[in-house]
Amino acid sequence: MKNIVILTGAGISAESGLKTFRAEDGLWENHPVEQVATPEGFARDPDLVQRFYDERRANVMGAQPNAAHKALGRLESEWDGELLLVTQNIDDLHERGGAQNTLHMHGEVLSAWCRACDTRHRWDGTLCDGPACPSCGAAAMRPDIVWFGEMPYQMDRIFDAVARADLFVSIGTSGAVYPAAGFVQEASRAGARTLELNLEGSAGSHFFDKTRLGPASELVPRWVD
Numbered sequence: 001m002k003n004i005v006i007l008t009g010a011g012i013s014a015e016s017g018l019k020t021f022r023a024e025d026g027l028w029e030n031h032p033v034e035q036v037a038t039p040e041g042f043a044r045d046p047d048l049v050q051r052f053y054d055e056r057r058a059n060v061m062g063a064q065p066n067a068a069h070k071a072l073g074r075l076e077s078e079w080d081g082e083l084l085l086v087t088q089n090i091d092d093l094h095e096r097g098g099a100q101n102t103l104h105m106h107g108e109v110l111s112a113w114c115r116a117c118d119t120r121h122r123w124d125g126t127l128c129d130g131p132a133c134p135s136c137g138a139a140a141m142r143p144d145i146v147w148f149g150e151m152p153y154q155m156d157r158i159f160d161a162v163a164r165a166d167l168f169v170s171i172g173t174s175g176a177v178y179p180a181a182g183f184v185q186e187a188s189r190a191g192a193r194t195l196e197l198n199l200e201g202s203a204g205s206h207f208f209d210k211t212r213l214g215p216a217s218e219l220v221p222r223w224v225d
């Protein structure tokens with residue numbers, strides 16, 4: 001076995017204190033998804049959306065990677081085959097847990113994207129006041145986040161890795177959002193073994209060869225070591 005693709009979701013960061021989306025007290029509870037996670041919502045009320053992400057940014061900066069992030073960081077540095085770590089998460093806990101090559105398919109909360117000149121800038125302050133782009137000066141900055149209806153990042157690279165994977169592992173994601181939810185079927189079709197690590201069974205559990213249930217901070221180090 002040489003090629004591994006790992007997909008992570010909000011569940012891997014839950015034990016670092018970051019809320020998931022679809023739990024009862026999840027992130028969408030006080031914010032209807034169409035208001036804060038669609039381009040239409042941003043066009044309608046940019047200040048509301050910026051405030052939502054300002055709060056998320058502060059939470060991320062206050063959180064620490066947990067044992068699951070660190071175990072994946074170790075695996076990446078020790079694995080002598082190909083390993084692609086794809087996260088749907090917009091936090092930077094994989095990087096701070098030691099991973100060097102994380103692909104953020106739904107963007108990053110600590111990045112701002114200028115729609116005028118298509119540059120990206122690290123953003124660890126607030127975006128509320130419609131700031132000017134450091135590169136071109138336009139007031140066209142938005143959170144560098146993939147909202148519903150937008151194309152996730154680096155899909156060609158992900159589909160290529162999934163098609164060549166010997167093992168596909170999904171960690172802490174509900175399987176509710178496409179295209180990520182479809183990777184397991186793509187991987188199976190291409191002949192990979194598939195493993196799900198999750199707190200509870202997900203929408204796509206039946207697509208996996210094996211599912212192990214429990215908290216990521218226990219399951220992931222056990223699987224890696």
Ligand code: BJW
Nearest residue numbers: 009010011020021022088148149172173174177178199216
């Ligand atoms: C634990 C744990 C612990 C808890 N330990 N586990 C096909 C069919 C139907 C619809 C579509 C379709 N294709 C596309 C669509 C439309 C849409 C979509 O999927 N809609 C669904 C609602 C059906 N998709 C899109 O619009 C996407 N774009 C797109 O498809 O472009 C066209 C395209 C086509 C073909 C190829 C390529 C492109 C864009 C999706 C963008 C998603 N953006 C968000 C918001 C990001 C910004 C933000 O963070 O605010 O991304 S939505 C939100 O959901 C966020 C997440 O990344 C994503 C996934 O959520 P996740 O991570 O799974 O979290 P939860 O809360 O759902 O689950 C947590 C899990 O953790 C649970 O299972 C718990 O059990 C577990 N857990 N504690 C281990 N301690």
